[in-house]
Amino acid sequence: KKDTIILGIESSCDDTSAAVLKNTAILSNIIAGQKIHEEYGGVVPELASRAHQQNIIPVVESAIKKAGIRKEDIDAIAFTKGPGLLGSLVVGTSFSKAFSLAMNIPMMDVNHMHGHVLAHFIDDGDKNKPSFPFLCLTVSGGHTQIVLVKDYLGMQVIGSTIDDAAGEAFDKSAKLLGFPYPGGPLIDRHARNGNPKRFEFSKPQIKEYDYSFSGLKTSILYFLQKQEKENPDFIRENLDDLCASIQHTIIEILLKKLKKAAKELNIKEIAIAGGVSANSGLRKAIEATANELKWNTYIPKFEYCTDNAAMIAITGKYMYEKGLFADQSIAAKARVEM
Numbered sequence: 170k171k172d173t174i175i176l177g178i179e180s181s182c183d184d185t186s187a188a189v190l191k192n193t194a195i196l197s198n199i200i201a202g203q204k205i206h207e208e209y210g211g212v213v214p215e216l217a218s219r220a221h222q223q224n225i226i227p228v229v230e231s232a233i234k235k236a237g238i239r240k241e242d243i244d245a246i247a248f249t250k251g252p253g254l255l256g257s258l259v260v261g262t263s264f265s266k267a268f269s270l271a272m273n274i275p276m277m278d279v280n281h282m283h284g285h286v287l288a289h290f291i292d293d294g295d296k297n298k299p300s301f302p303f304l305c306l307t308v309s310g311g312h313t314q315i316v317l318v319k320d321y322l323g324m325q326v327i328g329s330t331i332d333d334a335a336g337e338a339f340d341k342s343a344k345l346l347g348f349p350y351p352g353g354p355l356i357d358r359h360a361r362n363g364n365p366k367r368f369e370f371s372k373p374q375i376k377e378y379d380y381s382f383s384g385l386k387t388s389i390l391y392f393l394q395k396q397e398k399e400n401p402d403f404i405r406e407n408l409d410d411l412c413a414s415i416q417h418t419i420i421e422i423l424l425k426k427l428k429k430a431a432k433e434l435n436i437k438e439i440a441i442a443g444g445v446s447a448n449s450g451l452r453k454a455i456e457a458t459a460n461e462l463k464w465n466t467y468i469p470k471f472e473y474c475t476d477n478a479a480m481i482a483i484t485g486k487y488m489y490e491k492g493l494f495a496d497q498s499i500a501a502k503a504r505v506e507m
């Protein structure tokens with residue numbers, strides 16, 4: 170059987186990415202980040218779409234070059250249709266429609282959240298893959314979901330956040346501590362030298378498998394304001410312990426519902442995905458829980474945790490095999506159901 174080569178395109182937020190997939194192996198996965206948002210403390214949609222516009226062709230060209238293929242070798246193109254920022258999604262979608270038309274190849278419109286989950290099926294050597302059904306905790310800057318994954322394309326969200334996403338909880342807490350955007354990785358770095366039990370922050374009481382993080386942010390804000398009244402250098406002097414305690418609280422909140430879902434659905438195949446799954450504290454906590462509860466856990470490689478086109482390409486491959494193609498009337502969508 171002939172090899173299948175798929176070009177993946179991701180542009181849902183502030184990273185422009187293109188990847189070349191050959192069967193289940195990634196030949197290239199190029200990501201152009203956007204520094205411009207740092208000074209604004211968050212992603213500015215208008216600036217993001219403009220940067221995607223500038224980056225998309227160079228990023229695709231370098232992905233094709235690095236993969237060592239010709240663009241004529243590509244069998245199909247997969248792109249993120251949503252969810253995400255509409256102006257950003259439109260760039261990747263329009264590019265893909267044009268590419269599909271010019272090259273006369275089919276295209277697959279991929280749900281970004283499916284992509285995060287299916288990043289687990291990218292071939293990276295010896296790594297064993299989750300077996301169905303499994304639970305995937307998808308934690309990113311825009312989403313926090315517990316997904317029941319019955320098949321490659323059969324997914325059901327059984328719990329999600331009612332306000333902020335886990336990544337937002339990291340980034341907003343980081344902002345209160347004076348870190349630039351995105352602050353999640355910086356909290357992670359400082360937390361390694363801090364005491365996670367030093368400070369206590371409020372944890373939400375939410376029904377079923379749902380999450381809430383806005384109360385945590387408020388509780389951190391009030392706590393910091395109170396401390397800074399007594400000692401203006403409080404944050405600087407306690408930075409590592411603050412980071413460790415905030416990170417510990419977020420992880421406890423995430424794990425509580427994941428454990429509840431795993432127990433009630435009697436599933437021991439547990440995966441994590443999304444940008445926050447790069448967090449070293451969460452990765453450790455998941456491993457520790459796996460030992461305790463006899464879970465089999467699956468954690469993607471770092472480069473497939475945050476937004477990337479490799480995960481879109483692999484999802485596109487499963488759609489390609491089923492003949493799930495989009496036609497030229499397809500449009501990007503900010504909100505998409507699982």
Ligand code: KG4
Nearest residue numbers: 309310311336351353357444445448475476
């Ligand atoms: O999946 P992703 O790249 O983009 C979205 O789809 O949102 O996730 C980005 C989020 C940001 O909130 C970022 O702060 C967070 O993932 N993040 C982390 C770490 N690395 C990325 N949060 C905590 N610790 C990390 N090491």
Ligand code: ZN
Nearest residue numbers: 285309475476
């Ligand atoms: Zn994402």
